[in-house]
Amino acid sequence: MPQHVRGVVAHSKGEPVRVETIVVPDPGPGEVVVSVQACGVCHTDLHYRQGGINDDFPFLLGHEAAGIVESVGAGVSEVAPGDFVILNWRAVCGRCRACRRGRPQYCFDTHNAKQKMTLLDGAELSPALGIGAFAEKTLVAAGQCTKVDPAASPAAAGLLGCGVMAGIGAAINTGGVGRGDTVAVIGCGGVGDAAVAGSRLAGAATIIAIDLDERKLATARTLGATHTVNAKETDPVEAVRELTGGHGADVVIEAVGRPETYRQAFYARDLAGTVVLVGVPTPEMKLELPLLDVFGRGGALKSSWYGDCLPSRDFPMLVDLYLQGRLDLNAFVTETISLDDIEAAFARMDQGDVLRSVVIL
Structure with a gap:
């Protein structure tokens, strides 16, 4: 009935x-x-x-x-x-x-x-x-x-x-974050903080959290960020380069979904680095980048759908890590x-x- x-x-x-x-x-x-x-x-x-x-x-x-x-x-x-x-x-x-x-x-x-x-x-x-x-x-x-x-x-x-899987998956599944990598996460809401936690799970050595809100940056530190950058006070691209020996991050995860922050992600990555867009843009947004920079910097520009997750594989694994106290x-x-x-x-x-x-x- x-x-x-x-x-x-x-x-x-x-x-x-x-x-x-x-x-x-x-x-x-x-x-x-x-x-x-x-x-x-x-x-x-x-x-x-x-x-x-x-x-x-x-x-x-x-x-x-x-x-x-x-x-x-x-x-x-x-x-x-x-x-x-x-x-x-x-x-x-x-x-x-x-x-x-x-x-x-x-x-x-x-x-x-x-x-x-x-x-x-x-x-x-x-x-x-x-x-x-x-x-x-x-x-x-x-x-x-x-x-x-x-x-x-x-x-x-x-x-x-939804959100936590999207962020963790953006780091691990889409971005391929691995042991010793440097990672920057732009936007520290639920998805961005999950990307921070996912990068920590994957063994990243340096995890840089970037946001405009000190409250969100404080939360990101508790979830594994090794450094934080307040984009109201500091240019995030220059800050990421300074924290990575002048090179840029191996993986930059954009969890805002705006052209301005995507450009920051693009230029904050190392040569042959990876940009992951997991923030959701709106239909009217447009992105303009010099094509020579896209070619010359190499690497990969990726979009992450639901953290590229396979629920039957990823949900039980992440719940097990949670019950073990690791997530x-x-x-x-x-x-x-x-x-x-x-x-x-x-x-x-x-x-x-x-x-x-x-x-x-």
Whole structure:
């Protein structure tokens, strides 16, 4: 029988969200109903509410989530009722050209649940990133569920579902940070700080965190930054060169998504170094670089999609590192809140007051 649960819905561009009753259908073939335990408040949810993603209102917000599988549809073998899972928004198809070449982390045909959750009046909801986890229960594709060790805190583990994975993956998977490398991270929000933590996990010798906010730089130091640069006071390119023997960093991770900071990343890297763009730009942004500099400096200019992660591989590994005390996911949880506190959490996030607010259900 369909279930009625509480969820956070954005009805129109820029309007405050509302907690409403939503209808969650029984899972169909290949689908799963998950009882959500925790869900992080991500900038992407705010972008949905502001109409910055698309205009498919009404949206059921929330996507950085962990919970318990409640029921499964026909043909589901990946998970079973009672499993503790992290939700992801890139369920791989296994059939596209990327998957067939053994690169499922680049899957070009990721998918979501086929059925729609609705409001009581039958209006179909668009779940954020195909998840919609600011709700007591949600319907997703089975491939969007990754089983992990249930000893993990749901509030911490759920953050791997988006921002923390994006940052760690940008460093390890996309940037290929290795032992002894020098790394600079521009932008120390949740994704940037995760890139700092990922660089530390990978064994980088020098990790330079760059931001305009001293509070964020202080947090970056606790997560592994060996040096910090306040870009309000110091030219970040010159600072990175000074801290790397005049050469520039082996890997520079841009976690802001702006042309100005991308140029800084480009010129702050060493010859043959790597730039990783994980910050998300807006459609109107343009980048201009001298083509001779692109050629002459060599190396690689990369974009990182979801940290180039493969959830089935990366989520269990990172949860294990967390449980071993080698990855402090708890440090990303600034506060825990209820479904009714989402609007206030958006305001705190916009002002830079939190790393992550996490809804506990």
